[in-house]
Amino acid sequence: MIRPAQKLYNHLRISLLFCRHYLKSRRLEGLAEVDPDRLVGIISSVEPIRSTLLQDDTLIQKTDHGAGSLLTTIETPVSAIARSAVSPRYKCQILYRIAASIAPRRILELGSSLGISTLYLSHLDSCEQLTTIEGDPAIHAIASRQNHDSRISWQQMTFDKGIAIAEEAGAVYDLIYIDGHHDGAATLDYIERCQRLLSATGMIIIDDIYWSADMLDAWRRLSMDESYVECTDYFFFGVLSRSRTRSGAPVASIRPFSLI
Numbered sequence: 001m002i003r004p005a006q007k008l009y010n011h012l013r014i015s016l017l018f019c020r021h022y023l024k025s026r027r028l029e030g031l032a033e034v035d036p037d038r039l040v041g042i043i044s045s046v047e048p049i050r051s052t053l054l055q056d057d058t059l060i061q062k063t064d065h066g067a068g069s070l071l072t073t074i075e076t077p078v079s080a081i082a083r084s085a086v087s088p089r090y091k092c093q094i095l096y097r098i099a100a101s102i103a104p105r106r107i108l109e110l111g112s113s114l115g116i117s118t119l120y121l122s123h124l125d126s127c128e129q130l131t132t133i134e135g136d137p138a139i140h141a142i143a144s145r146q147n148h149d150s151r152i153s154w155q156q157m158t159f160d161k162g163i164a165i166a167e168e169a170g171a172v173y174d175l176i177y178i179d180g181h182h183d184g185a186a187t188l189d190y191i192e193r194c195q196r197l198l199s200a201t202g203m204i205i206i207d208d209i210y211w212s213a214d215m216l217d218a219w220r221r222l223s224m225d226e227s228y229v230e231c232t233d234y235f236f237f238g239v240l241s242r243s244r245t246r247s248g249a250p251v252a253s254i255r256p257f258s259l260i
């Protein structure tokens with residue numbers, strides 16, 4: 001479903017929401033430290049791939065399975081996708097650090113795009129198996145060429161189908177990262193189904209909770225769910241955790257840049 005553009009928050013609104021989040025949030029406490037040299041190594045392995053994609057003006061036919069974006073067109077250069085849909089470097093670092101706090105062995109990513117966040121997650125020392133799902137065949141084809149790590153399974157299908165297959169197979173994940181179809185109702189539905197796939201100490205990371213009013217509303221509803229030990233708002237991500245990852249309240253706002 002393509003959402004009407006006016007329902008998305010514009011840059012000014014997102015900046016104001018960020019300022020408000022910053023003022024009411026606190027600095028990080030208690031999350032596992034990541035060795036800075038290790039992070040530099042990961043950045044220097046993944047970022048050259050991003051740079052190549054940013055210079056790739058090959059036109060591909062893009063099919064939108066999600067909530068849509070103000071920048072989406074049907075025929076799109078790879079470079080435009082790398083600029084608009086792929087998480088920037090600072091966000092990938094924040095994601096990596098949040099994920100590292102639970103040392104996940106089995107990871108499910110909904111929304112590979114060109115595979116940049118996938119590659120960051122695959123560098124987690126604990127990662128044994130990473131399944132990443134992308135609905136767009138042309139984008140999937142590019143992403144799956146990036147890396148031949150046997151722990152990564154690049155799947156081209158809708159989130160719906162990916163979750164159904166995992167349910168049928170009785171799959172269990174320690175980390176589920178949802179980054180696509182940014183629609184409040186769809187997100188609530190994916191999370192309801194994904195929580196049945198989550199291990200007893202697992203974590204769900206939801207991207208772009210400040211993307212639109214209904215995404216924020218969905219996050220606010222999720223953060224009241226007492227079946228999670230911690231519900232943490234990192235502005236760029238909402239995190240639902242079944243285990244304790246830091247000292248503090250069950251519901252908290254953390255300044256995201258304290259993670260990089």
Ligand SMILES: C[S@@+](CC[C@H](N)C(=O)[O-])C[C@H]1O[C@@H](n2cnc3c(N)ncnc32)[C@H](O)[C@@H]1O
Nearest residue numbers: 065066086087111113117135158159179180181
């Ligand atoms: C924001 S991008 C993912 C970015 C990537 N995780 C990163 O950080 O670099 C979202 C991707 O999800 C895909 N997508 C959205 N809704 C989907 C759905 N319902 N099923 C399958 N893929 C979907 C889109 O095609 C898009 O490539």
